[in-house]
Amino acid sequence: MLRLSALYRYPLKSGKAETLAHIGLDKLGLDGDRRWMLVDEASGRFLTQRAVAQMSQLSALWSASGGLTLSGTGRPTLEVALPGADAELRGVTIWRDTLRVPDAGDEAARWVSDFIGKPTRLVQVPLERARTTAAGYGKDDDQVAFADGFPLLLIGQASLDDLSQRIGRPMEMLRFRPNLVIEGSEAFAEDGWKRIRIGDVELRVVKSCSRCILTTIDPATGERSADRQPLATLETYRKEPDGVMFGQNLVNDGVGRLEIGMPVTILE
Known part of the structure; x- marks a missing residue:
């Protein structure tokens, strides 16, 4: 069974994460996020x-x-x-x-x-x-606060586990600054999702997330990885014409509340 296994909020863009047990959503994603x-x-x-x-x-x-x-x-x-x-x-x-x-x-x-x-x-x-979200993705009235492009970012736990295995050491999920982490899927299953439901909230998967040098910063220390990991490994198997992809950008349809442990249903 798929379930919501972690929730993170970033009140200040590029500041430290808050780890949450539950949170509400408004039109701009998680309450208070970025x-x-x-x-x-x-x-x-x-x-x-x-x-x-x-x-x-x-x-x-x-x-x-x-x-x-x-x-x-x-x-x-x-x-x-x-x-x-x-x-x-x-x-x-x-x-x-x-x-x-x-x-x-x-x-x-x-x-x-x-x-x-x-x-x-x-x-x-x-x-x-x-702001409105990037043209060509989602709906014309989709909005975003100070996140790079979209209100929410989702990563499958199995996708991070796959990456860590390839690198040969565990990578911290917070290097990728997701809002939602999903357990129970195959690695990179989220690449094929179009619509999901968590609890009573429906979300649209609108675009893969291209990754940058920020992923090489250790969230605990602020120091950059000397070996450019995990970006160096991602470039070997997740590179597409639009960049190195890891995670999916989402837009929530309507408001609601999320809580760790909630079941996740793939609608499309």
């Missing part, structure tokens, strides 16, 4: 572990009010409130998208600037300012 982002103060360009590896060590915990609790080694904890209706809007760029979103204020900016080592701002995206 609703916050760091941007370069001058350009408004988004920052991630691809260029700033120490972001893997930045903890940003979601609060019930929608705010964040920021913490990091050797840094004081900072409570950041959800920006109000009168918050300053800042122009930001994430991949090819440009948008104006609420800025978290100067105190938060000082904290993240000290952590990153250069002038940085913390921003948040409310539902009404969310």
Whole structure:
């Protein structure tokens, strides 16, 4: 039987993961997932572990009010409130998208600037300012917060086990930053799924996920693998014209609640 075996949320894009037992979903995916982002103060360009590896060590915990609790080694904890209706809007760029979103204020900016080592701002995206997903995939009204392209990422546990066996050492699931992990399927079975149901929530599988250098960063230490693993091995058997693929991007149809252990049904 297929079942949901792990749930992860990333309140801050490219920050540490939160491991969850249960969570609700809204139109943008898991409640609170990647609703916050760091941007370069001058350009408004988004920052991630691809260029700033120490972001893997930045903890940003979601609060019930929608705010964040920021913490990091050797840094004081900072409570950041959800920006109000009168918050300053800042122009930001994430991949090819440009948008104006609420800025978290100067105190938060000082904290993240000290952590990153250069002038940085913390921003948040409310539902009404969310982006649309990549053209050509899914439906025209599908939306996403600050995730790269789609609200949810799913990986089969057997797919990671297959990769670890090929490499010769276990790989951490969090290198791939999934939201949903499924047990009970064959390796890479998720490549052939089109629609699934978890509990009462239906989800559409819209696109394979292309992987980058971020997967070579150890989520526990923030250090890059000297041997470029697991990307080097993935390139030998998972390379396609659009990139090195591992995991599937999903969009949830409607809202609901997910809980570890829920059965997963393949609808199509």
